[in-house]
Amino acid sequence: MCKCAVKKEEKSRVVTVKNSWRLRALFRIEGLIKEIGQKSRAKRMGICGNTIFVKVKKGDPSNVLYDPQLRCKDRVCPVCNSYRASILSRKVEELGKDMTNPHLLTVTANDQNRSSLKIAFKCYKESIRQLKREKTWWKKYIRGGVEHIEVTYNEGTGWHVHSHMLVDLAVGRKVENMQLTDNGYFLDPLKKDLEHVLLKVGLGTISDIRPVTEGYGKEISKYSMKFGLDIDDDRLKEIIVNMKGKRMVSRFGNCYGRKDIDGTDGENMVTLSPKDEKEYITLGTIKEVVYKCFNETGIDSALVGYALGAVKIGLIKICSADNKLFQDEEVDSS
Incomplete structure (x- = not known):
């Protein structure tokens, strides 16, 4: 084999790391924040996306976090939302373990007040507060749970606000939307009553209730990952302005005040406590981990798994x- 052929073969083995779709989304949002005159906020987000470390829990190599060295904690930051989803998934699973009858519940806003995000979100929060005070259904059937609010936009229908919840259902059976009887499928009576209550408090009657299945923590947390990524610039600016500081995750009933999860609510529900932080070891930045995968002694399969995890969630x-080792694919984080 001639020397030029050998050099060409060696060159093809050089590994490079490039920004994928989540970081490109961060830089897009950073630019939009600058456009509306919030330069210091944009700077914090830019710093957040520049250095992301790979952390692994001691004794549990499957428990991996991709943690920015300095998190901006912005509601619209794609990297922080990826981190939030990872933590939320773990904490939702912990809450579910102590529930007697865990179910997933989805509740939607009605079809009014959808032209303005500010108004739509305010009306939805007020209706949710009324729902949680409702004695004929909520107080009767829900012991407690955790809620994650999702906001999406559709050109035809406007802003759509809805909640994905894990709830502890205070009934002695599993509940599906439809109930099988000797005469066929019928709307479950509990679900039918729920629809009446939702209409009463000003929410949409379209809802969903079902028993949990494996991976229910990810089922709820995955919506954090997608927040604000798939809409146009003008709508995204509306989110940047109106969703700043808004609480998207909360607990209620017998899940509120759980000190083993967090002593307080809100942002702490989607962060690690200082005690939990000590349970993780830092392997280095994502780039460092990728380069360590392919060393002189061979390929480190464990590190390759962590690197592929970063690829999967778009970091x-x-x-x-x-450019033939891996292709850039926008993989759904779920």
């Missing part, structure tokens, strides 16, 4: 010098 893409 990086890995490619060789000829």
